[in-house]
Amino acid sequence: MRALDYAIREGWASLWRSRGSGAFAVLAIALAMIVLGALLLTTWNVERLLAQWSSAAEFSVYLQDDASSEQRGAIEALIDRSGVIAGRQYVSKADAFGRFRREFADLASLTEDFEDNPFPASVEVRVRPEAQEDGRADALVRRVASLPGVADVRYDREWLARLASGLSAVRGAGFGLAVVMALAAAVTVASVVRLGLNARRDELEIMQLVGSPIAFIRGPFVAEGVLQGGFGALVALGLLWLGLMAAGGWWGNELSLFLEGGSLQFLPARLCASLVAGGMAVGGLGGFAASRYAV
Amino acid sequence: MIETHHLSKLYSRGLYALRDLTITIGKGEFVFLTGPSGAGKSTFLRLLLLQERPSEGEVFVNGHDLSTLSRREIQEYRRSVGFVFQDFKLIPTRNVFENISFVPEVLGLPQAQRRRKAFQVLKWVGLQHRMNAYPRDLSGGEQQRIAIARAVASDPTLLLADEPTGNLDPDLSLEVMNLLREINAGGTTVLVATHDRELIRLVGRRTITLDQGKVVEVA
Numbered sequence: 001m002r003a004l005d006y007a008i009r010e011g012w013a014s015l016w017r018s019r020g021s022g023a024f025a026v027l028a029i030a031l032a033m034i035v036l037g038a039l040l041l042t043t044w045n046v047e048r049l050l051a052q053w054s055s056a057a058e059f060s061v062y063l064q065d066d067a068s069s070e071q072r073g074a075i076e077a078l079i080d081r082s083g084v085i086a087g088r089q090y091v092s093k094a095d096a097f098g099r100f101r102r103e104f105a106d107l108a109s110l111t112e113d114f115e116d117n118p119f120p121a122s123v124e125v126r127v128r129p130e131a132q133e134d135g136r137a138d139a140l141v142r143r144v145a146s147l148p149g150v151a152d153v154r155y156d157r158e159w160l161a162r163l164a165s166g167l168s169a170v171r172g173a174g175f176g177l178a179v180v181m182a183l184a185a186a187v188t189v190a191s192v193v194r195l196g197l198n199a200r201r202d203e204l205e206i207m208q209l210v211g212s213p214i215a216f217i218r219g220p221f222v223a224e225g226v227l228q229g230g231f232g233a234l235v236a237l238g239l240l241w242l243g244l245m246a247a248g249g250w251w252g253n254e255l256s257l258f259l260e261g262g263s264l265q266f267l268p269a270r271l272c273a274s275l276v277a278g279g280m281a282v283g284g285l286g287g288f289a290a291s292r293y294a295v
Numbered sequence: 296m297i298e299t300h301h302l303s304k305l306y307s308r309g310l311y312a313l314r315d316l317t318i319t320i321g322k323g324e325f326v327f328l329t330g331p332s333g334a335g336k337s338t339f340l341r342l343l344l345l346q347e348r349p350s351e352g353e354v355f356v357n358g359h360d361l362s363t364l365s366r367r368e369i370q371e372y373r374r375s376v377g378f379v380f381q382d383f384k385l386i387p388t389r390n391v392f393e394n395i396s397f398v399p400e401v402l403g404l405p406q407a408q409r410r411r412k413a414f415q416v417l418k419w420v421g422l423q424h425r426m427n428a429y430p431r432d433l434s435g436g437e438q439q440r441i442a443i444a445r446a447v448a449s450d451p452t453l454l455l456a457d458e459p460t461g462n463l464d465p466d467l468s469l470e471v472m473n474l475l476r477e478i479n480a481g482g483t484t485v486l487v488a489t490h491d492r493e494l495i496r497l498v499g500r501r502t503i504t505l506d507q508g509k510v511v512e513v514a
Contacts, residue, residue: 002400006400017388202386203386203389205384206384206386207401208373209373209378210373210398210401211369211370211371211374211376211402212370212402213401216401
């Protein structure tokens with residue numbers, strides 16, 4: 001405990017003494033943590049939205065223009081009997097046309113030249129979450145698609161799956177980049193700590209000669225790296241928060257439209273804490289590597 | 296206290312710093328180690344501080360064979376040895392009080408105890424009024440007295456001093472020697488390496504003379 005107390009005090013004092021070069025190490029860690037933090041911010045928000053969209057997933061059954069009322073009735077009966085739906089709504093051709101003009105007001109003028117209504121009638125079906133998980137919704141979609149009078153069936157789940165797959169790829173690439181940057185940051189920390197170490201050669205020699213335990217000799221350098229890492233991660237979190245606020249200010253309306261009324265959120269406390277802990281671990285690793293030269 | 300048997304230290308290119316040295320220094324003795332530059336005085340002290348390992352022979356301190364000590368045992372051993380160097384080796388970024396109190400601190404003493412100890416040794420060397428000064432603000436004599444205070448802060452059983460008066464004028468040298476004599480009077484074995492014959496004459500203690508790594512005289 002005394003060694004830990006000593007390490008933190010001396011690490012802090014050393015960081016303050018070499019604050020010029022220490023700022024480089026903090027910056028290097030902050031850059032690595034910004035990459036990792038931006039990745040976490042993106043994936044966390046996308047995952048949150050995916051979960052939200054998945055829980056409200058629906059499929060649309062587009063009817064042929066010449067579909068008879070019997071065919072439509074057979075389609076709706078099959079959907080109702082399936083036991084996998086949370087609700088359904090028939091959207092007529094006129095309703096679809098009106099919805100387009102409302103939701104895409106900028107493009108509404110284009111529709112004035114239409115001779116006929118080009119929008120098909122459809123049945124919009126909201127699917128129960130458990131039916132998505134166990135595959136019953138997929139089976140229903142396949143059966144409905146084969147019924148007479150059906151022009152096409154669009155199921156949200158397909159693009160959600162594609163989005164989830166793309167997210168995994170982004171996460172993998174981003175994580176790889178963050179690891180490389182974290183290693184580079186650890187090397188920077190090690191170099192900065194080693195500079196301070198060389199300036200304290202006399203002190204280290206005396207510590208060895210008086211029989212200091214290794215923890216007292218190496219501890220302050222590890223602590224210095226941990227502190228640099230912690231500060232770097234805090235700087236990164238601050239910049240990410242500012243970036244998110246700025247993005248919200250500049251593109252708030254567009255984002256809200258794209259996210260269907262939702263908004264981007266900052267990382268939850270547990271991820272912020274993980275990021276700070278990660279920064280401290282990277283810094284500590286650099287400090288530990290440098291401290292090998294102390295004895 | 297200190298026994299060496301056929302102790303040799305061979306550096307590269309076949310140069311012996313010490314050759315076949317057999318010496319005995321009793322517990323509580325005050326001994327001078329003298330000889331010309333390059334005689335092997337500092338090498339002998341470095342071997343006793345385990346900064347170097349002997350090439351041949353054995354060194355026993357308090358009955359422990361120094362060549363067989365593990366890393367942890369070396370730490371333990373060094374806690375019982377105080378040292379004073381010609382260039383003082385004070386830490387420039389710490390004030391006088393911190394220079395002294397950090398020794399008991401790294402040895403794990405509680406804060407109140409190490410503060411008491413630091414103040415006690417500072418008072419003993421007569422520099423308690425300079426406790427907040429930094430080494431750069433002190434004279435050579437003051438710096439060496441601080442170095443001596445630091446050396447005794449861990450209550451060593453053996454004190455090694457390598458040319459402790461090399462950077463001091465005769466009056467200050469005698470003052471430093473008086474401090475070392477006081478430490479010795481408390482029961483600590485003191486071994487002083489110096490080439491200052493006049494100082495040895497004034498203090499008048501057993502003297503081992505080395506030349507080219509060999510003992511040439513014990514008086």
